[in-house]
Amino acid sequence: MYLGIDLGTSAVKTIIVDDAQRVVASSSHALTMDVPRPGWAEQDPAAWIAAVFATLDALKADHPGALAAVDAIGLSGQMHGPVLLDAAMKPLRPCILWNDGRSERECLALEQRWPALRMITGNKAMPGFAAPKLMWIAAHEPEIFAATRLVLLPKAYVRLVLTGDVIEDMSDASGSLWLDVVGRDWSDEGLAATGLTRAQMPRLVEGCAPAGRLRSDLAERWGMTKRPAFAGGAGDNPAGAVGIGAVRPGATFITLGTSGAVITPVDAVTANPERVVHTFCHAVPAMWLQAGAMLSAASCLAWVARLLGASETELLAPLGARPAAPSPVSFLPYLAGERTPHDDPHARGLLDGLSHATDRSVIVQAVLEGVAFALADCRDALRETGLVIAEADAIGGGSRSDLWLAILADVLGIPVHRLAEGETGAAFGAARLARLAVTGEDIGAVCTPPARMRTFAPDVALSAAYAERRPRWQQLYRRPS
Incomplete structure (x- = not known):
């Protein structure tokens, strides 16, 4: 054990x-x-x-x-x-x-x-x-x-x-x-x-x-x-990466926990600190992780749930499994500042485009989309290092939501996979490292990926709509002078 x-x-x-x-x-x-x-x-x-x-x-x-x-x-x-x-x-x-x-x-x-x-x-x-x-x-x-x-x-x-x-x-x-x-x-x-x-x-x-x-x-x-x-x-x-078997180059995953990240294992460092790409040693020898990181991800949904006086499940249920179109409201998820790509501890959240017609579901969808847009910024910063991301696994509490993973797939324009046991990745990775420490087994033999329970493929029309919306979303951020 x-x-x-x-x-x-x-x-x-x-x-x-x-x-x-x-x-x-x-x-x-x-x-x-x-x-x-x-x-x-x-x-x-x-x-x-x-x-x-x-x-x-x-x-x-x-x-x-x-x-x-x-x-x-x-x-x-x-x-x-x-x-x-x-x-x-x-x-x-x-x-x-x-x-x-x-x-x-x-x-x-x-x-x-x-x-x-x-x-x-x-x-x-x-x-x-x-x-x-x-x-x-x-x-x-x-x-x-x-x-x-x-x-x-x-x-x-x-x-x-x-x-x-x-x-x-x-x-x-x-x-x-x-x-x-x-x-x-x-x-x-x-x-x-x-x-x-x-x-x-x-x-x-x-x-x-x-x-x-x-x-x-x-x-x-x-x-x-x-x-x-x-x-x-x-x-x-890094423990989450071990838990889902991301111990080989290119095994990209997205974390949707309190914070969020797009993370790719590499066997050679190609750092991009100017764009606030994080470079860390992996938890296994001769490997590193390069990541675009955001400070508020699933915590944004928890915030809006507190604000609206409802549970996260109650907020998500009316929205279904996939949006018909982007929300008319835009949300910046910078509730605690932001890292990639802004490095701005003073950045704050924003809801833009509110009107008398705005209802609860419109706001909730905007929150999910805002986190997805910020993760797209992380993906783009990684791409500048030469990393091409063709698909990604999703872990963390936010990965329970079909709607959120569908929106992620549409915004990123890539397949996003939900993993079995995707919410216990860090503790499970720690247990795998414990095993390796006493058995000396081959890392790849122990750190195998879990089954992909479901794949969310991008919808062509929605991906195009989000691609059109994203530049306007990016313009909402203004660095303080």
Whole structure:
């Protein structure tokens, strides 16, 4: 048995997977996000630990035999958020999350201090990444920065609590702006630019490599017959890629979770940081992921559901399986700023074209279309690196909607496939990495793609209508002067 733990922004999800790669048990525990000021986002690392323990306690209560038989554990986690620890290995402050936009000025300063940043990291300095957050802390909370002895990303902090080991994997480390993504090692120059040293960083391993063992007291707490080994694990999107078998070049997938992305595995880096294409190490050796990322995807539907006082299911039901035509209303999905292609933490959402005739369904359709248009922007930024995307798999909570996947296919003009188990990709990928860490099996033999449950082919007429509408949608965005 193999355990996969996914530390998300809204929940921790833990699953047990057997040798036949079947999910035999699962448990989840909700998390909340703190917003101290507009544009800020934080979480208390203690809440992560409480949620992880809650899921494992639930599995012990409901599936003691399966949990007892676990051989290895894999971790997946939300990326980019630094956990600052003191000399006693205790967090000094809440974690500043991936969608926090406070460090915009620090991004400019970092690129000035470190001119080789884009070449070494494959990325542009953006507020979501960990390095500019540390610069913000140094400027605004100098006593916290001075007390910092160790900087970990979220899942590495969970590993520290569960194992006592200070280890990070290559994929998550890529989201820090301290990693040489081609050399797959910390950049001493990048660390120095933010006032840090290698001594304050965890040891690096590949995602499928061994990375510690569960503490004996915790193994006893959860009734495990042995101390399971840990794998290096992965950031959430790389873990999702492993979960759906996207471990070969060109296996493009689209994530429709809280955030969204168009992601393609590559075996050679062709970075495009000027267009805000993200370049990360994959969770498997000698592979990378290139991604166009948006900060609000399925969360846009959740937002409009709260606004209109209805459930997401109630909003989608009247719309059917495919629109007859584009909505007369346009929606910009920049509720928390945006990454690809704008790199603008100040960007905000917009509904345009409202009239007395506008009803609820028109607005809901516009929200789905706005997310699809933003994903098309991500696709175009990837295309500028030479990546040709002919089809894509869809994962995440938004992939449950037939209507949304049909709209995506029409806007992108490519087939979009719904996968079996498409909502458990990150935790499942973490469990696969756990298996690889202890068995040494061939990566391709373990990381096979799940069945495609349904394919949504583009409708020629609707694709043409969306292609005509999209330039007008793009003109709605105006970068603040």
